[in-house]
Amino acid sequence: MLHIVQTALTLGCVYSLVALALFLSYRVLDIADLTTDGCFVFGMALSVSAAAAGHPILGILLAVIGGGCAGFVTALLQTRLGVPSILAGIVTNTGLYTVNLMAMGWSANVSLLKQSTIFTMVRDTGIFGTWYQLAVVACFACVMMLFMRWFLSTRLGLSIRATGDNMDMVRASSINPRFTIAAGLILANCMTGLCGGLVGQMQKSADINAGTGIVVIGLASLIIGETVIQGRRSIGRNILACLIGNIIYRAIYAIILQTRILPIECLKLMTAFIVALAIAMPTIRENLAVKKRERRETVN
Amino acid sequence: MLEIQNLSKVFNPGTINEKTALNNLNLSVKEGDFITILGSNGAGKSTLFNAIAGVFLADSGKILLDGENITFQPDYKRSKYIGRLFQDPLKGTAPHMTIEENLALAYLRAGKSFDSFSRISKKDHEFFREQLRMLEMGLEDRMNTQVGTLSGGQRQALTLLMATVVPPRLLLLDEHTAALDPGAAEKITALTKEIVSRNNTTCLMITHNIHQALSTGNRTLMMADGRIILDLNEQERADTTIDELLRRFKEGAKEELDDDRILLSD
Numbered sequence: 425m426l427h428i429v430q431t432a433l434t435l436g437c438v439y440s441l442v443a444l445a446l447f448l449s450y451r452v453l454d455i456a457d458l459t460t461d462g463c464f465v466f467g468m469a470l471s472v473s474a475a476a477a478g479h480p481i482l483g484i485l486l487a488v489i490g491g492g493c494a495g496f497v498t499a500l501l502q503t504r505l506g507v508p509s510i511l512a513g514i515v516t517n518t519g520l521y522t523v524n525l526m527a528m529g530w531s532a533n534v535s536l537l538k539q540s541t542i543f544t545m546v547r548d549t550g551i552f553g554t555w556y557q558l559a560v561v562a563c564f565a566c567v568m569m570l571f572m573r574w575f576l577s578t579r580l581g582l583s584i585r586a587t588g589d590n591m592d593m594v595r596a597s598s599i600n601p602r603f604t605i606a607a608g609l610i611l612a613n614c615m616t617g618l619c620g621g622l623v624g625q626m627q628k629s630a631d632i633n634a635g636t637g638i639v640v641i642g643l644a645s646l647i648i649g650e651t652v653i654q655g656r657r658s659i660g661r662n663i664l665a666c667l668i669g670n671i672i673y674r675a676i677y678a679i680i681l682q683t684r685i686l687p688i689e690c691l692k693l694m695t696a697f698i699v700a701l702a703i704a705m706p707t708i709r710e711n712l713a714v715k716k717r718e719r720r721e722t723v724n
Numbered sequence: 725m726l727e728i729q730n731l732s733k734v735f736n737p738g739t740i741n742e743k744t745a746l747n748n749l750n751l752s753v754k755e756g757d758f759i760t761i762l763g764s765n766g767a768g769k770s771t772l773f774n775a776i777a778g779v780f781l782a783d784s785g786k787i788l789l790d791g792e793n794i795t796f797q798p799d800y801k802r803s804k805y806i807g808r809l810f811q812d813p814l815k816g817t818a819p820h821m822t823i824e825e826n827l828a829l830a831y832l833r834a835g836k837s838f839d840s841f842s843r844i845s846k847k848d849h850e851f852f853r854e855q856l857r858m859l860e861m862g863l864e865d866r867m868n869t870q871v872g873t874l875s876g877g878q879r880q881a882l883t884l885l886m887a888t889v890v891p892p893r894l895l896l897l898d899e900h901t902a903a904l905d906p907g908a909a910e911k912i913t914a915l916t917k918e919i920v921s922r923n924n925t926t927c928l929m930i931t932h933n934i935h936q937a938l939s940t941g942n943r944t945l946m947m948a949d950g951r952i953i954l955d956l957n958e959q960e961r962a963d964t965t966i967d968e969l970l971r972r973f974k975e976g977a978k979e980e981l982d983d984d985r986i987l988l989s990d
Contacts, residue, residue, distance in 0.1 A: 579832060580840035582821070586829050589818035596816065596887070597829045598804040 428678045430558065435678075436671030438561040438626065441568055441619035442642040443649070443666035445612040450643065451662065452576070453608045454588040455502075458513030460642065461635035462520030463494040463613045467620025469527035472534050472630035480541045484621045490527075491617015492610045494520060499606035524632055533631040541625035557626055564622060568615060569663050575611075576659050584608045637692055644695050645669035647702040725926055726753035726776070726894060731785030733771055733950075745771035746782065747950035753894075758920060758927045758941030762934065762973075768950040769930045773896045776928075778802045789894065804833050807887035809880070809900035816883030819872030823863055823882060826871055827852045830886035855889055859915065877908030881915060888919050895920065897929040913940075934966055946973055 442460065449457035467487035474483030494516055501512035528534045543560055546552065552559040575581045586594045587604040594601050616638075624630045649669020653661060680686050686694070733746040745768045753759060763769050775782050778799035787795045794802055809816060817826050828844050831852075849867075856864040859881045863874075871879060880900060887895065897916065901909035917940065920927050931937050937944050938961055946954035946969075954972055956964060964972075 574843075577843050578841045579828065579843070582825050582829055583832070585821060585825075586818040589820050590815070592815050593818050593826075593829070595800045596803045596808060598800055598833045599829070600798075600800045 428675065428682055430555070431678045432671055432675035434558045434561055434626075435674040436645075436667065437558065437565040438619060438622050439642070439645065439674065440565050440667040440670040441615045441622070442638055443646045443670050444568060444572060444663065445615040445619070446639065446642045446646055447662060447666050448572070448584075448608055448612040448615075451646070452585055452588050453605060453612075455509045455605070455609070456513070457495075457498065457609060457612060458510060458639060459494050459498045459516045459520075459609075459613055460513075460616050460639040461637070462517035462524065463491050463616045463635075464620040464623075464638045465524045465630070465632060465635040466490050466494055466520055466527065467617030468624035468630040468634055469524045469534070469620075469632075470617075471621030472536060472624040472628075473527055473529065475536055475539055475541050475625055476534055478539060480539075480545065480625060483625065484542060484618065487617045487621025487624075488614050489617075491620070492614040494617070495610040495613025496606065498613070499609040502609075503602035503605050521632070528630055528632070532633075533629060536625070536628040541628065542622075543626055561622060561626070564618065565667060568618070569667065572663050573660055580604075580607060637695065640699050641673070641695055644699045644702070645673040647699065648672050651702065725755045725790050726751070727786075727788035727791075728752070728772075728776070729786040729788070731772075731775060731782050731787065733775060733780070733782045744950050746775065746785075749785070749951060751945075751952060753926060753928070756924050756926055757943055759929070759943045759945060760937040760941050761928060761930045761945045761947060762932070762937050763930075763947035767947040769947055770898055771950070772947070773808070773898050773928070773930070776894070777806055777808050777896060805893040806896065807892035807894070808896040809883055809887055809898065811899040811902045813876040813880040813883065813903060816886065817871045817879055820870060822868050822870055823856070823874075824849065824852055824867040826882065827855070827886060827889060830889050833890040855885055859885060875908075877904050877911065880904060880908070880912050884912065884915060884919065888923065888925070891923040891925060893926065895925050895927040897927065899930050899932065902932065934969065938964070938966075938969075948973075 442464065445460065446457070449455050467490055470490045471480075471483035471487040474480070474486055497519075498512045498516045501507040501515060502509050507515065525532070540548075543557055546560050547556040576585060583594065583597075583599045584604045584607060586597070586599070587601050587608070591601050594604065620635070623634075646666055646669055649665030649667070649672070650662070652672065653665050653668055677691065680691065681688060728749060728751040731746050731749045732744075735741070735743045735745055743766075747768075749768070749772065751772075761769050761772075774780060776787060778794070778797060778801075781796070785795070786793060789805070818829070821829075824844060828848065831848070853864045853867065856867070861878055861881055863878065863882065871882065874882065880903075884900070900916070901912045904912060913936070916929075919925070927941065929940065931940075942958045944954075944956045944961055945952050954969075
């Protein structure tokens with residue numbers, strides 16, 4: 425039981441960074457940014473490769489910068505070259521596959537054996553006992569959540585929020601929407617890269633396919649969080665929803681892994697199902713209400 | 725202060741839907757002018773505004789504002805000194821942001837250096853409150869309300885305030901009261917006149933209401949087929965009756981007056 429709680433909290437905290445990134449791109453900017461999968465691996469590859477060379481802290485920094493660069497490419501395609509937003513993400517994602525291989529020295533995976541990571545550095549201080557992983561990722565998650573809360577109320581943050589809300593109004597306020605979209609996508613992918621970097625050092629390996637489905641899992645936990653804490657009301661609740669949703673998702677995941685209620689192979693299908701259902705829910709509810717009313721009023 | 729020279733714009737050139745929206749149009753606006761613009765649907769009034777605001781690039785011609793050539797300047801840069809209101813009250817505000825946040829964005833136009841990482845200060849808050857109070861709609865006590873929950877009239881009043889909180893050099897009003905109920909329309913019209921006269925803002929206003937066109941501002945233009953066919957100054961307006969105006973409009977437009985298309989109401 426304790427193990428399930430520990431795993432759920434640790435993975436929930438670390439993957440909440442992806443949910444936070446998707447919150448920024450998907451909810452705030454209203455752009456489905458499919459750079460996420462490749463960007464996650466890019467962060468992971470950079471961070472693990474740097475740690476393998478003996479620079480774990482630099483690795484995390486590189487993961488953040490690398491993610492930001494990936495976001496910049498997507499933003500460039502979209503805002504300057506007129507590539508539709510979904511396609512821009514897919515194109516970057518495809519290109520990243522090669523870049524990721526390159527970052528891992530042209531091999532499909534890199535493992536850390538005895539090299540130190542930021543996690544082993546904290547473990548060796550001995551302060552947190554067996555909870556050292558959680559301590560590290562919780563620290564990152566908290567800092568990023570507070571940062572986002574602050575950032576979205578600055579003038580640049582307000583401009584980014586308005587860009588997703590009413591682009592005409594943004595132009596009328598002398599803000600360049602190309603700039604705000606680029607800023608938003610870069611920041612979102614910095615967080616995705618950071619998440620990849622942390623996960624890589626935590627599991628001591630990077631794999632070229634580690635990013636598959638990250639965007640869907642991130643969306644699933646974002647939506648779970650929003651449903652559970654009624655999170656669409658304020659920015660603060662929205663940000664908290666990213667964390668809560670992720671912890672819940674990872675708890676379910678951990679329970680399935682431990683108890684084997686479902687074969688593990690089914691997990692991706694389940695995730696896809698949850699996401700589809702959650703996004704479709706308002707439409708389904710509306711259709712049902714109309715049908716119900718129609719039945720009632722034709723009877724009378 | 726605004727000089728428009730030989731401005732032309734053709735939509736869908738070379739196709740069956742080809743439409744000359746602006747036809748070699750010339751217009752000169754003096755500082756402090758308040759010009760009303762009449763014309764049937766498709767006369768090119770909104771196209772003219774779009775060209776001035778920079779929504780698209782005209783096919784040919786020049787636009788000068790205070791002597792500066794702004795023909796090739798992108799729209800978001802022009803919005804620093806050109807304010808604009810649309811018929812649709814939903815267009816000018818961000819619905820999921822609060823009244824205060826909307827005002828803060830509009831107020832960005834005041835900043836000489838875009839201070840990206842500053843937040844709304846106490847001083848800004850008090851300033852916005854003061855500005856909202858002038859609308860006399862009680863919005864100053866609802867600054868944390870999401871704009872999407874306001875009525876059309878309230879949203880248009882807020883949009884008007886946002887467009888003028890940093891006084892623009894030129895204000896474009898595109899039938900901005902047409903979608904409102906009569907009470908709200910009257911209120912917005914009064915507010916517009918008050919704000920424009922207080923700042924002595926140069927202003928262009930499109931309207932389909934012929935009385936409003938003749939009683940507002942100091943000059944009235946009539947457009948048809950992408951041209952200005954009638955240009956009345958204050959004195960000429962005072963001497964013109966509505967019947968006279970319609971007759972001259974017919975002459976100018978050289979077409980049968982079609983009531984369905986003209987949609988001039990009194």
